[in-house]
Amino acid sequence: MGIFFFIPLLIVLAVSFASRGTDGGVEWTFSLTNYAHLADPLYFRIYGRSIALALATTALCLLLGFPLAYSIARAPIRWQGIWLLLVMIPFWTNFLVRTYAWMFILRTEGLMNTLLINLGVMTQPIELLYSDWAILIGLVYGYLPFMVLPLYAATERLDLSVVEAAWDLYATGWSVFWRVILPLTKPGVIAGCILVFIPSLGAFITPDLLGGAKTMMVGNLIQHEYLVMRDWPLGSAISFSLMALVLLAVMAYFKTDGRLDRLERGV
Amino acid sequence: MADTSVELRDLVKYHGATLAVDHLSLEVRAGEFFSILGPSGAGKTTTLRLVGGFERPDRGEILVEGRSMQNVPPNLRPVNLVFQTYALFPHMTVFNNVAFGLEMRRIRRAELRSRVSAALDMVKLSDKHSRLPSQLSGGEQQRVALARALVNRPAVVLLDEPLGALDQQLRQEMQLELKAIQKQVGITFICVTHHQEEALTMSDRVAVMNHGRVLQVGSPQEVYESPTSEVVARFIGLSNHLSGRIVTVGGTTCRITSPDIPTTQPLLVRRPPGPMEANRVMLLLRPERLHVSQDAQAGRFDNAVSARIEKVTYTGSEMQYLLRLSDSVLWRARLPNSGARQERFRVGEAVFLCWNADDGVILTE
Numbered sequence: 001m002g003i004f005f006f007i008p009l010l011i012v013l014a015v016s017f018a019s020r021g022t023d024g025g026v027e028w029t030f031s032l033t034n035y036a037h038l039a040d041p042l043y044f045r046i047y048g049r050s051i052a053l054a055l056a057t058t059a060l061c062l063l064l065g066f067p068l069a070y071s072i073a074r075a076p077i078r079w080q081g082i083w084l085l086l087v088m089i090p091f092w093t094n095f096l097v098r099t100y101a102w103m104f105i106l107r108t109e110g111l112m113n114t115l116l117i118n119l120g121v122m123t124q125p126i127e128l129l130y131s132d133w134a135i136l137i138g139l140v141y142g143y144l145p146f147m148v149l150p151l152y153a154a155t156e157r158l159d160l161s162v163v164e165a166a167w168d169l170y171a172t173g174w175s176v177f178w179r180v181i182l183p184l185t186k187p188g189v190i191a192g193c194i195l196v197f198i199p200s201l202g203a204f205i206t207p208d209l210l211g212g213a214k215t216m217m218v219g220n221l222i223q224h225e226y227l228v229m230r231d232w233p234l235g236s237a238i239s240f241s242l243m244a245l246v247l248l249a250v251m252a253y254f255k256t257d258g259r260l261d262r263l264e265r266g267v
Numbered sequence: 268m269a270d271t272s273v274e275l276r277d278l279v280k281y282h283g284a285t286l287a288v289d290h291l292s293l294e295v296r297a298g299e300f301f302s303i304l305g306p307s308g309a310g311k312t313t314t315l316r317l318v319g320g321f322e323r324p325d326r327g328e329i330l331v332e333g334r335s336m337q338n339v340p341p342n343l344r345p346v347n348l349v350f351q352t353y354a355l356f357p358h359m360t361v362f363n364n365v366a367f368g369l370e371m372r373r374i375r376r377a378e379l380r381s382r383v384s385a386a387l388d389m390v391k392l393s394d395k396h397s398r399l400p401s402q403l404s405g406g407e408q409q410r411v412a413l414a415r416a417l418v419n420r421p422a423v424v425l426l427d428e429p430l431g432a433l434d435q436q437l438r439q440e441m442q443l444e445l446k447a448i449q450k451q452v453g454i455t456f457i458c459v460t461h462h463q464e465e466a467l468t469m470s471d472r473v474a475v476m477n478h479g480r481v482l483q484v485g486s487p488q489e490v491y492e493s494p495t496s497e498v499v500a501r502f503i504g505l506s507n508h509l510s511g512r513i514v515t516v517g518g519t520t521c522r523i524t525s526p527d528i529p530t531t532q533p534l535l536v537r538r539p540p541g542p543m544e545a546n547r548v549m550l551l552l553r554p555e556r557l558h559v560s561q562d563a564q565a566g567r568f569d570n571a572v573s574a575r576i577e578k579v580t581y582t583g584s585e586m587q588y589l590l591r592l593s594d595s596v597l598w599r600a601r602l603p604n605s606g607a608r609q610e611r612f613r614v615g616e617a618v619f620l621c622w623n624a625d626d627g628v629i630l631t632e
Contacts, residue, residue, distance in 0.1 A: 164321055165354035169368035169415065170342045179367075183358045 016236035024230030034237035043221065050218040053132065053207075054200040057139040061147040061196045062189065064140070069151035069188075070181075073158070080156075087148050099138060099209045106134050106210065130212030138206040143199060147192040154188025155181075190253075198246055218242055271333070272297040272455040273318060273423055278327035280313055280479075287313040288324070289479035295423075295457055297332075300449050302458045302466040305476035306502065311459040312351075314476075315425050318457065319348045332422050342371075347416035351427040353408045355400040361387070361411050362396040368419040386418035389448060406437050413445075417452060426458040430465060442468045463503045467491060475499045497549060497630060506551045507598040513546040520624050523548055528572060528592045535569040535624040539631070548629045556626035557600040559588060559612060560619050568621035574598070576616045588612065590620060 016034055021027040037043075072083040090098060105111040106128040113125040128134055158181065166180040182189070204219030211217075216224070218238065225235035273295040280288040288310045295301045303311045316322045318329055320341035329336040331345060341348075347368070356364050365386055369379045387393045390410035400408055409429065416424045429445065430438045446469045449456045460466050466473050467487040474484045475498075483490055483499045494500035497508070511525035514533050522533035536550060563571040577597070578589035581604075588600045600620065612618055 159352070159354065161350050161352055161354040162356060164341070165348070165350055165415075166356070166367070167341045168319060168321075168346075168348050169419070170371040171367070172342060172371075175371060180356060 012236045012240055015232055016240050018233045020231045020233050024232075026232050034234045035241070037234055038237060038241055046216050046218060046221050049132075049215065050201055053135060053139065053217060054197050056136055057143060057200040058147075058193050058197045060136070060140045061144050062193060065144055065147035065151050065192060066189075069148045070155045072148075072152055073155040074160075084149075084152065087145050091145065095142065096205060096209075098142075099205055102134070102138050102141065103129060103209060106137070129210065130214065132211070132215060134210040135207050135215070135217075138210040139200045139203060142203075142206060143196040146195040146199070150188045150191035150195065151185065152188075154185040154191075158184055194250060201246065202242065270297045271295070272299075272331070273457065274330040275314070275318070276328045276330070278314070278317060278324045278329070280310075280317060280322065280324050282313070286479050288317065291327070291476075291479065291481055293474060293481060293484070295455060296472075297455055298453050299471040300446060300456045300458065300469055302460055302470040302473045303476055304460055304463060304466040304473050304503070307461055309461075309476045310479035311461075311476055312427055313479075315348070315427055315457065315459050318423070319346055319425055320344050321348075345422040346425060347419055347421045347423075348425040349412045349416050349427065349429055351429075351431055353400075353412040353432075355408055355411055355415070357400055360397050360399060361392060361403070364400065364411055365415045365418050368415065372419075382418050386414040389417065389451070390414045405432055405434075406441065409433065409441065413448070417448070417454065420452075421454065423455045423457060426456060428460055428462075429458060430462070431460075438465070445469055467503070475502060477502070493628060494551065495630070497551070500551045500628070500630075505554050505599060507554060507557070508552075509550045509596060511548055511550060513548055521629075523550060523629065525550070527596050534572075534627075536627045536629050537624050539629060548631050551628045551630065552598070552622060552626060554587075554599040554601040555603075556622055557598070558621040559590070559600050559602060559610075560621055561610070563619045563621070569624045571619045571621045574618055574620050576612050576614050576618060579612065579614055586611070590618070592620070 202219040511523040574590040580587040
């Protein structure tokens with residue numbers, strides 16, 4: 001496992017310090033110019049949009065995934081398997097195909113617009129496809145199962161009598177959630193958020209197809225550098241920085257979280 | 268009805284197709300330690316959960332301090348439940364666990380602190396206020412669960428098998444302590460247990476329950492010494508029984524004979540109150556009321572029957588004998604281990620079992 005993970009990573013790291021050859025190859029002369037390029041203001045909009053979209057995707061997945069996972073975990077055992085299967089079924093179809101299906105749904109004369117007009121919700125079709133909304137819908141759709149599965153594992157282990165105890169001790173539904181359910185399922189929430197945030201940040205198929213290639217995310221930028229510009233060193237530098245950033249953020253989170261836990265216990 | 272704390276009126280609760288609670292009515296007085304005793308599956312816990320508000324009755328009504336609890340959710344009931352598994356919040360300290368209820372009711376910080384401290388003092392856990400539940404022993408967790416309920420000063424504290432998870436010795440200590448705490452705070456306790464000794468030791472009154480119904484309600488002494496049915500007698504302590512017929516009826520006593528044992532003369536027993544219509548009866552005798560002796564000791568006891576010792580068990584505090592009275596009748600006797608003065612018997616020895624008229628109870632069938 002380690003070999004499969006680290007060797008490609010080391011290659012990417014090495015390439016990021018090389019420079020682009022005249023024909024798009026890699027020239028093994030050490031330089032830091034690729035990393036200097038990252039600070040180009042042109043790229044900042046892409047970083048910002050990527051982070052914003054990834055955060056929005058994560059938040060929406062959490063919002064939709066929590067009630068879903070909680071109800072699955074509280075359903076009768078024989079139903080739980082069926083619900084989980086339904087959550088995972090989309091994985092059996094190619095992601096690209098499913099994204100094309102969304103194009104069909106979101107098109108101006110697509111399923112969604114036709115439905116809304118026929119229902120009398122609106123009279124004019126709205127431009128859904130090739131917008132940030134379409135990307136968001138596509139990302140949430142694609143990564144929701146990654147949120148639901150760890151949340152299910154966490155809520156399934158939650159002792160129901162603890163929830164009842166909070167209710168018994170005058171807590172309203174909202175307080176039961178904030179003070180008891182959420183803290184006790186936090187590992188699942190964190191795992192789900194990381195599993196959704198990281199791939200959304202680097203997504204490129206969804207923004208490419210549903211965003212219409214006019215709006216770029218970091219994933220598209222990397223793909224663009226590698227495949228269109230044939231600038232492997234710059235692409236590698238972007239990939240590597242992105243990964244380092246995510247890793248640092250996750251580590252920083254766990255560190256402060258551990259400190260907060262100790263603080264709460266008064267140790 | 269100022270002194271009624273909880274009143275259950277004709278409660279019915281189905282779990283799917285099974286009847287968990289069957290037309291149950293009970294009145295619990297304010298400030299008493301009330302136990303619901305019964306075997307597992309008797310509907311005790313369901314009854315408790317109905318009072319707590321976690322389940323809704325299919326029929327009937329629950330009143331707490333005269334107020335109907337219909338459609339009142341658990342968080343608005345003046346009732347707190349001590350869960351069988353304690354259900355402490357694993358991510359909160361002992362202090363925060365106990366403070367939770369007060370916090371939810373937005374009690375001022377200063378008052379909250381003093382009330383939580385007082386509750387922790389009462390259960391002798393003041394020094395462990397910053398521990399997490401996982402750092403406590405079972406007995407300590409049980410105390411936290413109790414403090415977490417008491418701190419709210421509810422009208423009623425419900426306890427679901429409160430000592431069920433503790434070992435024997437701790438259990439006996441906690442029985443007395445629970446009782447003492449209840450007397451100190453004066454809050455009504457309703458405790459569900461399948462452990463008869465626990466119920467008898469702690470309670471002011473006991474309701475014996477089976478198959479969703481209440482069979483008998485009374486003081487521990489009443490249910491133990493004057494059971495009104497065989498099920499109650501069997502469930503509360505071990506009983507020897509013998510079926511027979513009444514032959515003569517006197518003012519306070521009657522005499523019965525049984526085809527199951529060879530008796531020289533009819534057995535003398537206390538007459539139950541009320542008219543005696545049926546003449547088929549069941550005699551119940553507690554094992555600790557029997558005397559085992561080499562001779563019939565004529566004159567000292569009202570009754571004596573011959574028996575043969577089948578088994579002897581030494582438990583330390585007492586000697587337990589299994590005695591055969593006839594082919595179909597096998598009785599138990601428990602004699603305190605009073606030391607050298609006591610006669611010891613061996614397996615196979617022929618002895619007499621002796622008792623007085625007042626020691627037995629008869630039930631008409």
